[in-house]
Amino acid sequence: MNTRTLGIVAVALLVVVAVVGGGLWTVGRLSFLDSYGSEYDYTVRVSADEQITNVTIFVPLPVYEGHSEIGAVVESRDYLKPDAWSYDVVETRHGPMLRLRADELPGEPTYHRAVIEDDRLVRWEQIPPEEYARNDSETLRVEHDAIEVNARLTVDRSVDTKSPARTEPVLHPRSNPRAVPCDWPHDSDETQCYSYDSLIFVEYDGPETTRLTVTTELSGTNSWWVGGWNFNEYTDRITVYDLPADQRGWVVVEGELQTGVGNYPRNPPQ
Template sequence: MGKLMKISVAVLFFIFLGAALLHYHTEQLYNTNLKSIYEYDINLEADSELENVTFYLPLPVYENESASGNELVNRYLQEENEWNLSLVDTENGKMLALRADRFVPKMRFPPVAISDTSEEITGVDSVESSQQGDEILGEELPETGSQVNSSENMHFAMPSEFRGELASDSEINTKFPLGNEPVLNPEYNLNLSTYDLPYSENKEPPTVYNYDSLIYADYETSPDAHVSLTVHFSGRNEWWIYGWNWNQYYEYIYADFSGPQQGWVPVKGKITMGDGNYR
């Protein structure tokens, strides 16, 4: 009986030792591979030219400072850009200012469909036949790019994107960011909402709040011009322990404008917290 007891104790000792070594190893992997990143992105779309443009946009702020905002501003100061970016104190708190004397949206066109009809054209006779066909029609055939303004070749405005990324020197509190991490300012009237996307039944769903915010827009344009703005901010942790894992919090604010603007515009936002895997 004493011998059996010794064997049992030895087995338990090695089990606990193995578990401790595995825990130590996974902790080492976690601390070595952990990356914590903030991302602050703005997307601007317009289908018409804008003049004398000023936007004040929600800014990620923590304790009245915005490291992500400063990073974005400094990045664009080093580039040739039609936009002037800066951080400003407004009556609604610290915000990101986007200014431009003139903004002309870049246009893109859908690819031209290639005809399914294939003809084998060889020799001078075929070329002459093609030329004769053009003469019968009484006009020259247009070049490929000559119909870009036709209804068959509608054009679309390319969005202007402002993207910033900032590494954090410590793990981001993605589960409880309110009061602990930067969030978009201003945020008013937070209301608990529901997480609409699928998630694992053995995990707690992310927490979602809807809220009110503000954007200042001032520009001249045609009465039928359409402008849309999307502001996105997120904090994310990524690490590798025999496979990649992550967790994050993120928020979006979307605004839609028609015609010229001058003043503060109420907009809606949403913040999602505790999305991903937690150890």
């Protein structure tokens, strides 16, 4: 094979490689764009180690520029939640917050029977304990060690997961932010962590030995599929463990903001 022929073969191979590479890039880019999604998730969980009554709790909400779009879509995923407890967004002197109210957080389990109409489950009705049958799939025992509400909001733009405190909803109220070291495994160069002060409000009737736990968490996430699921996110959380009964009313608590977790593609959708 002469030099001219070798040159032609080499050029042809380069063209094939370029076409195949371009095709793979195009397929990968289409997969990336088709699967790319952005959303916020917000969860609040309250539990007490003893039965309490007349419960009112205010917790921080995700707020951006004084408003909380996420607060508008809060719901309970627990369709067997205790009777006579509710949640709503209220304006306080510290800004909008989520209010949880309950006549009682039961210390004892409740029992329920399935109500079937037109061959489908329509609801569970509460029954006396003696009517519960452990091996009967149409009766159910529910432990009420906590109440939980959630919100999920999808958006048609990328979430800024590196600098959310300036451009995205974060938990409010907040003050005195300060940079802190990140714990493993989120200690990469991209990840930054901050601590700050916030507030919750707590009122209830119950034993002086009661300890209350309140968890509030927000995450903003971008995710996509290219050879597997990929993501980046920021997480803002306030966790109050075993708050003693003598701490009621407005209580100063500590929050933690974690940014830049995950991996970052080139040219994400805006």
